[in-house]
Amino acid sequence: MAEVPGLLVSAPSSGTGKTTVMLGLLRAFAEDGLTVQPFKSGPDYIDPAFHRAAAGRASFNLDSWAMGPGLWAAIAARSAGADLVVAEGSMGLYDGVAKPGAQGQGSSAETATRMGWPVVLVIDVSGQAQSAAATALGFARYGDIRLAGVILNRVASPRHERLARLGMERAGIPVLGARPRRGDLTLPERHLGLIQAVEHPDLETAIAGYAAFLRDHVDLAAIRAATGAAPLPAPGNLPRPPAQxxxxxxxxxxxxxxxxxxxxxxxxxxxxxxxxxxxxxxxxxxxxxxxxxxxxxxxxxxxxxxxxxxxxxxxxxxxxxxxxxxxxxxxxxxxxxxxxxxxxxxxxxxxxxxxxxxxxxxxxxxxxxxxxxxxxxxxxxxxxxxxxxxxxxxxxxxxxxxxxxxxxxxxxxxxxxxxxxxxxxxxxxxxxxxxx
Structure with a gap:
């Protein structure tokens, strides 16, 4: 199977806005006529339903702590027939456990590296400007990931955006977009995180809004051009059914x-x-x-x-x-x-x-x-x-x-x-x- 080019949307931490960026990207690319395959890095069982609603295609988890090479490759092969893969990270880009499991520590960086996906880093620039470039530079140099660029999120004003972009330019980090601060650009949550997709009062309208907002403030062509892929091992089997x-x-x-x-x-x-x-x-x-x-x-x-x-x-x-x-x-x-x-x-x-x-x-x-x-x-x-x-x-x-x-x-x-x-x-x- 030919590898499908993709990228991983991640962030320095939870709560930065990466999920609304993810849903906006999925829907915007789908509106452009692309078949988009979503994935989720890590053990999240809520986000994939949102991904499916945005992309019109089932989303699957990839987990380097829990999944051996055969299962990992079998799940990755679900991208067959897609034009593009967009994956969402969990927590911060490098967050995982201390001791490796089946193949690693469960971090989103491991997922991106194993799949050959460049990382789009969503940075909440609230309360900072040029300093955000130091964060991005640290994430680019800390591990083996390839940083495609950053999306500046929660930008307060045109001046704020200019200063944040100036810092990124000095650090040599591409800015793929800058989203102005918007109080309504959130998903409802409860004690385990997001509410379930089936419970959202108007999920279709929300996702369409994320896509429209993204089109206005993010360079979709540059993001698509930054995709990549790596060869995968031969796929094994998906889990066997416990009954007929x-x-x-x-x-x-x-x-x-x-x-x-x-x-x-x-x-x-x-x-x-x-x-x-x-x-x-x-x-x-x-x-x-x-x-x-x-x-x-x-x-x-x-x-x-x-x-x-x-x-x-x-x-x-x-x-x-x-x-x-x-x-x-x-x-x-x-x-x-x-x-x-x-x-x-x-x-x-x-x-x-x-x-x-x-x-x-x-x-x-x-x-x-x-x-x-x-x-x-x-x-x-x-x-x-x-x-x-x-x-x-x-x-x-x-x-x-x-x-x-x-x-x-x-x-x-x-x-x-x-x-x-x-x-x-x-x-x-x-x-x-x-x-x-």
């Missing part, structure tokens, strides 16, 4: 599944049967497996507690066939969930887990889990790489642990997951088997 007929919870409470996981299931011929717990739908009774992904059950405790058909169908399935939940899905399989007001809501009761969003604690990071017992798709002893990101606290977890779990530094993690009969659950979101 998979009932998958999909609604505003359960939506966090990595796109490459679902793509692998479908590619292998599995049938995915969506259902909505919030609409009190039971999983298809002919399904071989029920899978509850992560999401925001803590925001919908009352509706889930009242979903009798959903719970009855789940219980009936679990009598003879496997049920698995990740993070929010795991919480929904438990005995109860306490919301932020302290109200206790009855959950499915297939596990003894009780969690509280009233007593919040931030849980974030990569996870390496060695299974003590089988879970759907994997036998005991399998090593799985994933990522944990939630605020809920465990009040009770009485069932047998599912796995021995450590963080990226090898430190034990108390959130081991649970198992009872045909039911399993984990707080980490599965990305890949450690050997993939």
């Amino acid at each position: 007929r998979i009932a998958l919870a999909q609604d505003a409470a359960f939506s966090f599944t990595y796109p490459h996981i679902l793509a692998g299931w479908r590619a292998a011929g599995a049938e995915i049967l969506p259902f909505s717990p919030l609409a009190d739908e039971a999983p298809d009774p002919q399904s071989d497996l029920v899978w509850l992904p992560g999401g925001y059950p803590e925001l919908h405790g009352g509706r889930l507690a009242a979903a009798e058909r959903f719970r009855a169908g789940l219980r009936n399935h679990a009598e003879t066939r496997p049920v698995h939940g990740e993070c929010g899905g795991y919480m929904a399989l438990g005995e109860a969930l306490v919301d932020k007001e302290g109200r206790r809501h009855r959950m499915a009761g297939l596990l003894g887990l009780v969690t509280s969003y009233e007593k919040r604690k931030f849980h974030l990071g990569y996870r390496l889990a060695t299974l003590q017992a089988p879970m759907p798709g994997f036998g005991a002893g399998a090593a799985l790489r994933g990522h944990e990101f939630h605020y809920s606290t465990i009040l009770d977890e009485p069932d047998a642990p599912l796995a021995d779990v450590v963080d990226a530094d090898g430190n034990p993690v108390p959130e081991t997951g649970s198992r009872r009969g045909n039911v399993t659950g984990t707080f980490f979101h599965l990305i890949a088997e450690a050997t993939a």
